[in-house]
Amino acid sequence: MLVVDRDRPVGDPDxxxxxxxxxxxxxAEDGPAAAAPVLRDGSGTATSRDTRPWEPxxxxxxxxxxxxxxxxRPTADPELANRLQWGIEQGLAADGGRLDRPGGGPVPRxxxxxxxxxxxxxxxxxxVSTEFGDRAPTAAMACGALVDALFRQFVTVGSLGDxxxxxxxxxxxxxxxxxxxxxxxxxxxxxRQALRAEVERQAxxxxxxxxxxxxxxxxxxxxxxxxRLAGGAVELSARADLAVGxxxxxxxxxxxxxVKSGVRRSAHRSDVHFYAxxxxxxxxxxxxxxxxxxxxxxxxxxxxxxxxxLVAAARRTGAGVGALWDLAHGSEPRRMPGGLCGTCVALPxxxxxxxxxxxxxxxxxxxADR
Amino acid sequence: xxxxADTRTRAxxxxxxxxxxxxxxxxxxxxxVSALAPIVERLPRGEQMVVTLPLLRRAQSDPGxxxxxxxxxxxxxxxxxxxxxxxxVDACATGRFRAPSEAIGPVxxxxxxxxxxxxxxxxxxxxxxxxxxxxxxxxxxxxxxxWATALWSSFDWQSFDRVPRIGGADDQWACxxxxxxxxxxxxxxxxxxxxxxxxxDSPASAPEAIVSVSGGGPGAGWADELAYLALVxxxxxxxxxxxxxxxxxxxxxxTHRTVEIDRQTxxxxxxxxxxxxxxxxxxxxxxxxxx
Numbered sequence: 001m002l003v004v005d006r007d008r009p010v011g012d013p014d015x016x017x018x019x020x021x022x023x024x025x026x027x028a029e030d031g032p033a034a035a036a037p038v039l040r041d042g043s044g045t046a047t048s049r050d051t052r053p054w055e056p057x058x059x060x061x062x063x064x065x066x067x068x069x070x071x072x073r074p075t076a077d078p079e080l081a082n083r084l085q086w087g088i089e090q091g092l093a094a095d096g097g098r099l100d101r102p103g104g105g106p107v108p109r110x111x112x113x114x115x116x117x118x119x120x121x122x123x124x125x126x127x128v129s130t131e132f133g134d135r136a137p138t139a140a141m142a143c144g145a146l147v148d149a150l151f152r153q154f155v156t157v158g159s160l161g162d163x164x165x166x167x168x169x170x171x172x173x174x175x176x177x178x179x180x181x182x183x184x185x186x187x188x189x190x191x192r193q194a195l196r197a198e199v200e201r202q203a204x205x206x207x208x209x210x211x212x213x214x215x216x217x218x219x220x221x222x223x224x225x226x227x228r229l230a231g232g233a234v235e236l237s238a239r240a241d242l243a244v245g246x247x248x249x250x251x252x253x254x255x256x257x258x259v260k261s262g263v264r265r266s267a268h269r270s271d272v273h274f275y276a277x278x279x280x281x282x283x284x285x286x287x288x289x290x291x292x293x294x295x296x297x298x299x300x301x302x303x304x305x306x307x308x309x310l311v312a313a314a315r316r317t318g319a320g321v322g323a324l325w326d327l328a329h330g331s332e333p334r335r336m337p338g339g340l341c342g343t344c345v346a347l348p349x350x351x352x353x354x355x356x357x358x359x360x361x362x363x364x365x366x367x368a369d370r
Numbered sequence: 371x372x373x374x375a376d377t378r379t380r381a382x383x384x385x386x387x388x389x390x391x392x393x394x395x396x397x398x399x400x401x402x403v404s405a406l407a408p409i410v411e412r413l414p415r416g417e418q419m420v421v422t423l424p425l426l427r428r429a430q431s432d433p434g435x436x437x438x439x440x441x442x443x444x445x446x447x448x449x450x451x452x453x454x455x456x457x458x459v460d461a462c463a464t465g466r467f468r469a470p471s472e473a474i475g476p477v478x479x480x481x482x483x484x485x486x487x488x489x490x491x492x493x494x495x496x497x498x499x500x501x502x503x504x505x506x507x508x509x510x511x512x513x514x515x516x517w518a519t520a521l522w523s524s525f526d527w528q529s530f531d532r533v534p535r536i537g538g539a540d541d542q543w544a545c546x547x548x549x550x551x552x553x554x555x556x557x558x559x560x561x562x563x564x565x566x567x568x569x570x571d572s573p574a575s576a577p578e579a580i581v582s583v584s585g586g587g588p589g590a591g592w593a594d595e596l597a598y599l600a601l602v603x604x605x606x607x608x609x610x611x612x613x614x615x616x617x618x619x620x621x622x623x624x625t626h627r628t629v630e631i632d633r634q635t636x637x638x639x640x641x642x643x644x645x646x647x648x649x650x651x652x653x654x655x656x657x658x659x660x661x
Contacts, residue, residue, distance in 0.1 A: 152508065152512045157508050170508060215469035215470075218519050218522070224585070246373065247374055282624035
């Protein structure tokens with residue numbers, strides 16, 4: 001008898017996600033990384049590999065993968081939402097009583113997004129040095145913005161025209177994308193053609209695979225989600241590419257999908273877990289599933305939402321909120337060696353071989369638990 | 371299965387528990403006019419002032435932003451989403467469509483076709499929308515669907531005895547003071563409710579519950595801000611019943627708040643208007659070069 005090896009971490013070759021295997025299913029829809037699961041016979045001896053080419057899910061199968069997680073949908077547990085909130089707020093109240101402001105004046109609200117959270121947890125110094133000012137546009141950034149717009153169009157209208165033209169037209173009516181649009185319009189011809197080709201390729205895959213969503217499931221795009229904590233001193237803010245399902249009071253009924261045009265990264269899972277947390281805090285009922293859909297490959301990462309997932313997300317968020325709070329109130333940003341160092345152009349004097357790779361002598365590296 | 375929408379609908383349509391008498395209304399009006407008259411006298415000559423709910427909020431949360439000159443108006447998707455979203459909700463509430471994403475295409479097509487046929491602009495944005503390329507139109511439609519879905523999923527529409535009034539003209543009241551001051555109130559829904567001590571559907575006195583949708587989350591002054599909408603409605607027409615309650619929806623924050631309207635809440639809202647207008651007048655004076 002052949003069984004799939006469920007101990008093998010799938011779709012996460014770096015092993016960075018830290019997610020327990022129990023929250024993940026091994027199946028072809030996990031993507032190319034899981035395309036050839038190790039097969040074992042009854043004795044546990046590896047025998048062969050499935051050599052069938054991996055095919056991304058499409059249509060009804062993709063929809064089924066989103067809807068049927070293999071786990072019962074979580075029921076509403078207001079106590080859980082309260083505990084998650086309390087856990088994050090405790091982190092602020094402890095550690096020197098961050099919320100007690102000298103002079104007792106009103107505390108300016110700290111807005112925490114997924115990007116700020118990830119940035120501060122990866123390296124505070126890098127985050128501070130890159131947070132402000134316009135980021136220089138890149139082809140990847142342009143592709144992401146265009147594909148996001150096309151996904152939105154496809155979900156809302158059900159069709160795409162010329163993808164590049166449609167995408168650019170969509171960005172042109174968004175004030176925030178003005179800089180990116182003019183950058184795309186002035187790209188060298190060859191690079192612009194390459195961008196167009198990639199956008200068209202991803203759009204074709206999207207149109208071929210993405211399922212039609214029944215209107216009564218209330219599909220909505222670019223859904224803003226906010227949850228205020230600590231009496232309004234902190235606001236968790238997220239914007240989901242797609243939410244489906246009518247919120248109910250007793251059982252999780254909403255699915256949240258994030259769309260990515262680039263390569264699969266473990267940080268994307270942390271992002272959608274953050275969305276699950278914000279949704280739970282704002283509605284007091286969790287979503288039943290959060291997923292990331294990769295338009296480049298058709299991969300779909302699906303995480304059924306569980307108490308464990310939410311607790312881990314709250315713990316991570318609490319750590320990030322604490323760091324961001326300290327930075328906002330004048331703390332010296334900590335330099336935290338990690339995967340960013342090799343590509344960090346913001347702090348050239350601080351590379352992986354620099355003095356900050358090693359923890360300071362005689363003490364715990366600040367932020368090591370973050 | 372009970373949904374959050376059921377609970378919210380019951381809270382919105384419950385019989386009124388408070389009442390504002392005509393005498394109370396007249397007294398509040400007199401007090402407000404007396405308080406505002408000397409304030410607006412300080413306005414630079416020829417200036418007008420229009421108070422809206424967003425302005426009232428900014429006057430408290432970010433008074434510095436009031437002196438920033440406004441950009442010239444240009445249509446953008448954010449300016450269309452409410453009016454188009456309300457038309458979409460109306461189309462669903464009257465049973466023409468099952469949900470916003472089903473209604474959006476036909477509703478927007480009908481609006482543009484009507485403008486092309488008659489030249490009449492029901493929403494004002496029709497010519498702008500008609501001139502947009504497909505990708506930009508999709509953004510406008512997607513924004514409206516998301517906005518409409520938030521409102522549509524907030525209530526159990528089958529529980530309403532009759533279809534609520536959706537959108538409609540803003541309430542306006544012009545203060546009879548030396549300079550022109552207008553209060554404007556914009557509401558998304560109006561639902562009749564049974565008056566205090568009256569049987570349901572009593573035609574003599576059928577106050578309304580009104581609903582207001584906002585972005586973000588409720589601020590510290592949310593009760594006064596919601597009551598402001600009832601105040602403008604009450605001032606606008608002495609013959610119409612004062613709204614019995616105002617429910618604010620903040621879909622981003624997944625929350626709602628309700629304020630029952632009585633003499634006290636209307637009076638508090640009037641005080642908030644006085645303070646905000648005073649702040650606005652000071653801002654205008656400080657930003658106007660001395661002649």
